[in-house]
Amino acid sequence: MSFRSHMNIALEEARAAMARGEVPVGAALIGPDGAVIAQDGNRTRELGDATAHAELLVLRAGARTLESERLTGCDLYVTLEPCAMCAGAIAHMRIARLYYGAADPKSGGTAHGARVFSHPQCHHRPEIYDGIGAAEAEMLLRAFFEERRADP
Amino acid sequence: MSFRSHMNIALEEARAAMARGEVPVGAALIGPDGAVIAQDGNRTRELGDATAHAELLVLRAGARTLESERLTGCDLYVTLEPCAMCAGAIAHMRIARLYYGAADPKSGGTAHGARVFSHPQCHHRPEIYDGIGAAEAEMLLRAFFEERRADP
Numbered sequence: 001m002s003f004r005s006h007m008n009i010a011l012e013e014a015r016a017a018m019a020r021g022e023v024p025v026g027a028a029l030i031g032p033d034g035a036v037i038a039q040d041g042n043r044t045r046e047l048g049d050a051t052a053h054a055e056l057l058v059l060r061a062g063a064r065t066l067e068s069e070r071l072t073g074c075d076l077y078v079t080l081e082p083c084a085m086c087a088g089a090i091a092h093m094r095i096a097r098l099y100y101g102a103a104d105p106k107s108g109g110t111a112h113g114a115r116v117f118s119h120p121q122c123h124h125r126p127e128i129y130d131g132i133g134a135a136e137a138e139m140l141l142r143a144f145f146e147e148r149r150a151d152p
Numbered sequence: 153m154s155f156r157s158h159m160n161i162a163l164e165e166a167r168a169a170m171a172r173g174e175v176p177v178g179a180a181l182i183g184p185d186g187a188v189i190a191q192d193g194n195r196t197r198e199l200g201d202a203t204a205h206a207e208l209l210v211l212r213a214g215a216r217t218l219e220s221e222r223l224t225g226c227d228l229y230v231t232l233e234p235c236a237m238c239a240g241a242i243a244h245m246r247i248a249r250l251y252y253g254a255a256d257p258k259s260g261g262t263a264h265g266a267r268v269f270s271h272p273q274c275h276h277r278p279e280i281y282d283g284i285g286a287a288e289a290e291m292l293l294r295a296f297f298e299e300r301r302a303d304p
Binding site: 044045048049050051056059060063064067068069070083084085086087088089091092093094104105106107108109112113114115116119120121122123 | 196197200201202203208211212215216219220221222235236237238239240241243244245246256257258259260261264265266267268271272273274275
């Protein structure tokens with residue numbers, strides 16, 4: 001599968017999150033052989049846990065599936081720029097490549113704010129590719145927040 | 153209980169983590185009324201999950217116990233300066249006060265490196281008190297890494 005197909009899996013998860021009333025962000029974890037290891041969307045409301053971001057859920061599921069503390073050689077696809085928490089988790093997990101869709105100037109921690117991968121205290125920096133599927137990812141987020149404003 | 157007694161619970165958890173062969177870091181979550189809501193130590197090896205830091209475990213346990221997505225008004229005690237991942241989680245959980253022991257110039261993300269709370273992209277900044285129980289916390293970490301170097 002191409003990187004665009006992998007991002008489509010993350011986008012599907014973002015749409016599913018939206019249908020559950022969650023902020024629409026989705027993620028997919030891909031193994032070194034291109035197989036989908038885990039896919040999930042944001043579940044902070046459902047799980048009653050503000051740390052239940054799509055990235056953290058998928059990284060932890062991947063560690064369980066591969067029975068490995070770290071996910072060396074795996075790639076992570078996520079529809080939105082990871083926040084500082086998720087960027088830190090991506091570094092701890094030794095993710096090889098990070099592909100993300102929409103930029104997040106307001107809450108991001110990758111290209112904005114804490115820029116977690118840009119400090120010597122970050123012991124692993126993935127290759128980063130941004131903007132893939134960004135238009136769809138942004139459209140979902142915009143639709144979600146407009147709906148919430150209209151019907152609070 | 154005083155803040156020193158709360159840090160002693162975190163230090164106990166750090167010692168228990170060391171006894172399990174884990175990097176000795178411990179944490180305790182204290183409710184607005186001073187009750188201990190959760191306490192745990194690092195379990196990255198045991199759980200086979202590089203994100204299983206003491207802070208994340210205790211924050212997630214607290215959310216389960218209080219049946220609340222966020223831990224508004226709660227305090228977190230941790231024996232070591234939180235990394236970027238854990239600092240991000242502390243912000244998401246709306247922790248009121250963060251007390252930590254040893255500074256972590258090599259991997260920290262609070263007073264070092266990403267300085268997660270020092271950017272407008274961080275939507276909540278706890279009050280931060282450092283250095284509490286730092287000597288014991290450092291002694292445990294030093295002993296652990298010296299033992300590992302001697303017997304790899």
